[in-house]
Amino acid sequence: MTQDELKKAVGWAALEYVKPGTIVGVGTGSTASHFIDALATMKGQIEGTVSSSEASTAKLKSYGIPVFDCNEVDSLDIYVDGADEINHQMQMIKGGGAALTREKIIAGVAKTFICIVDESKQVDVLGKFPLPVEVIPMARSYVARELVKLGGLPEYRENVVTDNGNVILDVHNLTILNPIELENKINSIPGVVTVGLFANRGANVVLMGTAEGVKTIK
Numbered sequence: 001m002t003q004d005e006l007k008k009a010v011g012w013a014a015l016e017y018v019k020p021g022t023i024v025g026v027g028t029g030s031t032a033s034h035f036i037d038a039l040a041t042m043k044g045q046i047e048g049t050v051s052s053s054e055a056s057t058a059k060l061k062s063y064g065i066p067v068f069d070c071n072e073v074d075s076l077d078i079y080v081d082g083a084d085e086i087n088h089q090m091q092m093i094k095g096g097g098a099a100l101t102r103e104k105i106i107a108g109v110a111k112t113f114i115c116i117v118d119e120s121k122q123v124d125v126l127g128k129f130p131l132p133v134e135v136i137p138m139a140r141s142y143v144a145r146e147l148v149k150l151g152g153l154p155e156y157r158e159n160v161v162t163d164n165g166n167v168i169l170d171v172h173n174l175t176i177l178n179p180i181e182l183e184n185k186i187n188s189i190p191g192v193v194t195v196g197l198f199a200n201r202g203a204n205v206v207l208m209g210t211a212e213g214v215k216t217i218k
Helices: 003-017 030-045 054-062 100-109 137-149 179-187
Strands: 023-026 048-051 076-081 110-118 131-135 153-156 167-172 192-195 205-210 213-217
Touching: 003 030, 003 076, 003 110, 003 205, 003 213, 023 030, 023 100, 030 054, 030 076, 030 110, 048 054, 048 100, 076 100, 100 110, 100 131, 100 192, 131 137, 137 153, 137 167, 179 192
Parallel strands: 023 048, 023 076, 076 110, 110 205
Antiparallel strands: 131 167, 131 192, 153 167, 205 213
């Protein structure tokens, strides 16, 4: 199976976690896009969705699936999204698509976070994938200097503005042995909106696409 076929398999496998009459949290990226395709097959059975990016919102609306503002929703039954890296503790690096802040908010609202990935995303130690950090523009240089102090090599993601109007620093050269500690440290730097470490709030269920089929990890 190609990587895209693995992504499609997990995107459709997540459909079995969708309960009729609920509002579904929907993530961003190529794997989440397959989940949106699957979700469209039962759009009449759900109340609607909350989306983590403008791109996902546009795709959901193109299928005629209602999209609610997050402020209109007290809680979500599930949130389905991919990851750029995931370790065996179900902690993740996310933000390759620059939607990390909205993704983290929706993950916080959801009772169950279902992470859909192909097996290439699983690692023993997080950090090979550059860690995205969303930063208020005026703080970019300051935050970069602080990230260097933590052992990282931050790189400004050129020509990218987040849906929130901010910029992204991608931090290379990290071996993240204690993801929760690093998440808290980076989030405490003034000017950081959020860091793409999902360690305090990891996944509850991982659906992993493998050559042998979709593997469920809880």
